[in-house]
Amino acid sequence: MKDYKKYFPIFEKEKGLVYLDSAATSLKPKVVLDKLMEYYTEYSANIHRGLYPMSERASEEYEKVRGKVASFIGAKSPEEIVFTSGTTAAINLVARAWAENNLKEGDEILVSEMEHHSNFVVWQQLAKRKKLSLRILSLEDFWQEKFGLDKLVNKRTKLMAVAQISNVLGKINPIEKMVAEAKKINPEIRVLVDGAQSVGHVEVDVQKMGCDFFAFSGHKMYGPTGVGALYVCEDRMKEMEPADFGGGMIGEVGIVDSSWAEGVEKFEAGTPPIAQVIGMGAAVDFLMGIGMKNVEEHESKLLEYLLEKLGELEDVLVVNEERHNRIGVVAMVSRVVPSHDLGYELGEKGICVRSGLHCAQPLHNKIGEKYGTTRISLGVYNSIEDINKLVEGIKKIQKDYK
Amino acid sequence: MDDLYRQIIIDRYKNPINRGKVIGGKNAVKANLSCGDKLEISAKIKNEIIEEVKFEGGGCAVSMAAVDMLCDKLKGMKIGEVMKMSGEEIEEMIGMDLTYSRKKCAYLGLETVKKMIESE
Numbered sequence: 260m261k262d263y264k265k266y267f268p269i270f271e272k273e274k275g276l277v278y279l280d281s282a283a284t285s286l287k288p289k290v291v292l293d294k295l296m297e298y299y300t301e302y303s304a305n306i307h308r309g310l311y312p313m314s315e316r317a318s319e320e321y322e323k324v325r326g327k328v329a330s331f332i333g334a335k336s337p338e339e340i341v342f343t344s345g346t347t348a349a350i351n352l353v354a355r356a357w358a359e360n361n362l363k364e365g366d367e368i369l370v371s372e373m374e375h376h377s378n379f380v381v382w383q384q385l386a387k388r389k390k391l392s393l394r395i396l397s398l399e400d401f402w403q404e405k406f407g408l409d410k411l412v413n414k415r416t417k418l419m420a421v422a423q424i425s426n427v428l429g430k431i432n433p434i435e436k437m438v439a440e441a442k443k444i445n446p447e448i449r450v451l452v453d454g455a456q457s458v459g460h461v462e463v464d465v466q467k468m469g470c471d472f473f474a475f476s477g478h479k480m481y482g483p484t485g486v487g488a489l490y491v492c493e494d495r496m497k498e499m500e501p502a503d504f505g506g507g508m509i510g511e512v513g514i515v516d517s518s519w520a521e522g523v524e525k526f527e528a529g530t531p532p533i534a535q536v537i538g539m540g541a542a543v544d545f546l547m548g549i550g551m552k553n554v555e556e557h558e559s560k561l562l563e564y565l566l567e568k569l570g571e572l573e574d575v576l577v578v579n580e581e582r583h584n585r586i587g588v589v590a591m592v593s594r595v596v597p598s599h600d601l602g603y604e605l606g607e608k609g610i611c612v613r614s615g616l617h618c619a620q621p622l623h624n625k626i627g628e629k630y631g632t633t634r635i636s637l638g639v640y641n642s643i644e645d646i647n648k649l650v651e652g653i654k655k656i657q658k659d660y661k
Numbered sequence: 662m663d664d665l666y667r668q669i670i671i672d673r674y675k676n677p678i679n680r681g682k683v684i685g686g687k688n689a690v691k692a693n694l695s696c697g698d699k700l701e702i703s704a705k706i707k708n709e710i711i712e713e714v715k716f717e718g719g720g721c722a723v724s725m726a727a728v729d730m731l732c733d734k735l736k737g738m739k740i741g742e743v744m745k746m747s748g749e750e751i752e753e754m755i756g757m758d759l760t761y762s763r764k765k766c767a768y769l770g771l772e773t774v775k776k777m778i779e780s781e
């Protein structure tokens with residue numbers, strides 16, 4: 260198998276580090292770190308403001324990323340990409356800039372039970388405030404891939420908000436099929452896809468999926484923290500109103516009223532995370548350089564091995580044992596070591612996994628694991644040896660707790 | 662984590678002494694939602710002194726062992742003293758320094774006890 264660790268400087272400092280928490284945040288390759296350094300040391304200026312060469316270069320680099328991201332996720336044009344601080348901010352932006360102005364009392368929003376809190380609480384609270392009704396797609400429906408949308412979708416359903424990949428189950432949801440099914444009942448339904456776990460792990464094509472909005476984070480796809488993006492299809496973009504006001508988003512400002520900038524800029528008030536956006540561009544280049552097909556293949560081989568090894572362990576229950584239609588995000592429970600202790604003890608051995616509810620409490624309640632699960636998640640830098648160390652670690656810790 | 666203390670915690674988690682419910686006393690429930698720990702503490706308090714205290718609930722070994730040890734310590738203590746107890750005392754009690762997230766686990770017992778004392 261190919262060794263991708265060499266692209267990540269952290270492994271030079273942290274010898275023997277076993278990082279299996281990429282679903283929380285990924286490690287950063289040297290090309291991304293270099294790009295941040297380049298910005299801060301060569302053209303560290305604000306954008307869209309100065310006329311001096313350094314500022315012009317910063318603006319160019321920043322805007323170039325819009326195009327890179329657009330083609331990386333299959334958008335029609337860079338004008339459909341709004342930079343945000345991450346997935347959470349992107350979803351909140353849809354609520355405030357679009358749903359706020361296009362949904363009214365009595366309308367319905369459909370969300371799934373497996374959502375991360377950031378694609379759940381946003382809609383729950385909006386529904387409460389605007390007297391909308393929140394309908395829930397059950398976990399069972401996802402397992403069986405029979406959504407019974409005819410019972411859940413009707414003419415009042417204005418938005419379906421669902422993750423492309425669950426951050427606990429790792430399951431790749433059949434968005435294209437769900438969108439088609441929902442649109443058969445209500446052609447006017449709009450669809451938001453939470454892509455936090457998909458970008459950087461599977462090839463993404465927003466047009467093929469047929470979604471209106473697509474949100475993701477830079478830090479989970481080998482980019483810097485503090486940045487992400489929201490794809491908004493052209494038609495929905497016309498229905499959005501600015502939600503944050505200030506510099507950079509205005510057209511003209513008078514004492515009584517103001518007008519807004521043309522295009523996506525009106526959703527990027529204030530100085531944006533310039534370095535981070537530029538760094539995220541380098542992360543896109545990094546992934547395209549490897550090739551998403553190769554990324555997928557590398558991670559699925561590791562996933563297969565991981566599932567096989569976990570399956571051999573006594574007292575270990577894997578939440579989603581499916582081998583297909585999923586990525587390397589695997590939640591498990593030990594019947595002898597509470598998940599929190601397992602995470603801690605593995606950490607003491609230099610093995611990083613995540614324990615808890617993973618910001619998906621409704622899902623954990625549903626699967627009956629209210630004390631949480633331990634999640635192992637893969638990135639390109641992982642190897643067979645990492646998995647061997649993990650499995651040995653779990654065995655040893657379970658023995659101590661028995 | 663020191664191996665000896667680690668073993669003590671694991672043993673205490675597996676064989677708790679103060680698990681149960683004090684009937685007819687005060688009680689309070691508190692949860693640490695990031696990891697799913699959930700505790701219920703019940704106690705009999707007479708003349709401002711804790712006579713009996715027990716816990717129920719589930720969670721990680723550190724939170725369960727810490728609350729179990731805490732119950733031992735609380736018996737006979739004045740509630741005023743309990744309200745003044747700090748996180749460091751919990752760390753001393755279980756015999757180790759805790760990392761950022763583990764503090765939340767270990768302190769859950771004390772926080773729940775304080776909540777119970779303050780309740781009507």
Ligand SMILES: Cc1ncc(COP(=O)(O)O)c(C=O)c1O
Nearest residue numbers: 345346347375377426453455476
């Ligand atoms: C499925 C899913 N949605 C949303 C988020 C939130 O992402 P962020 O914290 O980067 O805004 C995450 C990450 O934790 C996630 O896994």
